[in-house]
Amino acid sequence: MATDAEQVHSGEGFDWRAFDAYLFDIDGTLLNSRDRVHYEAFLNAMQAMFGRQFSLEGITLHGSTDPVILLEAMVRSGMSPTEGRDALPEAMERMCAEVEARATELRPELCPHVSRLLDELDAARKLMALASGNVERIGWAKVRAAGIHQYFRFGSFADLRESRTEIFRWGANEARRLLGNEARVCCVGDTPADVQAAHACQLPVIAVATGIFSAERLRQEHPELCIPACEVLLGSAR
Ligand SMILES: [Mg+2]
Incomplete structure (x- = not known):
């Protein structure tokens, strides 16, 4: 996976580290399922x-x-x-x-460098949660099979909230309930729908091109940060 600086799109002044909580989409963002x-x-x-x-x-x-x-x-x-x-x-x-x-x-394949990113965010005491269009039990089953469930404090899923916007909004509200109203929340996703939903909730979003959408396609949605893979973020969590 290329990680050339020129492939990274960042809005002026956007500091991806400056958040208290990160809401992660599952499929294409944390992992890709190599099973049916x-x-x-x-x-x-x-x-x-x-x-x-x-x-x-x-x-x-x-x-x-x-x-x-x-x-x-x-x-x-x-x-x-x-x-x-x-x-x-x-x-x-x-x-x-x-x-x-x-x-x-289940054969979940972690997206490149996800383990290390989660480790770094965990070490920086960030709250991490899942925000996925999966139904809850299936989302957790995938994340458990991938061995990364322990990083996530809670999940917002599609069982009770059909739209992705509602999924992100509920997740952000839950993060603020846990951390305080001033908590800064950022979404991480791999599809144009993730970027649109995050923005509909006035949440910044990091778009990662490890699902089926290219960085070029994701950039058209104007995410605050667009990267080919999480590797770009490594070593800079604090
Ligand atoms: Mg996805």
Whole structure:
């Protein structure tokens, strides 16, 4: 992964170290799943409930949330939005149960230098939390399988908050509840949707091009900092 200084975009005066809390997206930011457990759990949940095949083809997965993906798949298969919404709780429960039952099949690959970054932030006594479009039990299952769960104080997930904006807003509020109202919070994500959601909450965001989006694409959303990988941040946490 290239780390040329010219690939790093930073708004004037933005000091990424100057925060008390960091909200990390999971997929593409902390790790990439090298298995199909989560993906298959979507399909198996719906198939078990409705006795027919579903597809996620053509549905935006990256930057979306689990409930939105489920709802879209159900509506595309001919169900009404109301039917889909009614089916969501059971579908999510089934997904969680499947992912937990297949936890040993999870193959999360940490994004480059994530372990060291988390270590450095931890040593600098920063609060770290998860803010992900996954449902809670699946998000934690991935992070646990990757061996980095101990770094995160809490998580904000898509079970109760369907939009990414609400996920980040709840996470920032929780960080401020724990640290005090003046706590400065920064988001870290890998998709245009992460940057947009953070900005919708008036939160600064570090965009990392370790998911499927290039730094060039992410830069179009004007994140406060855009980097090819976390390596760029190493050695400067305080
Ligand atoms: Mg992501």
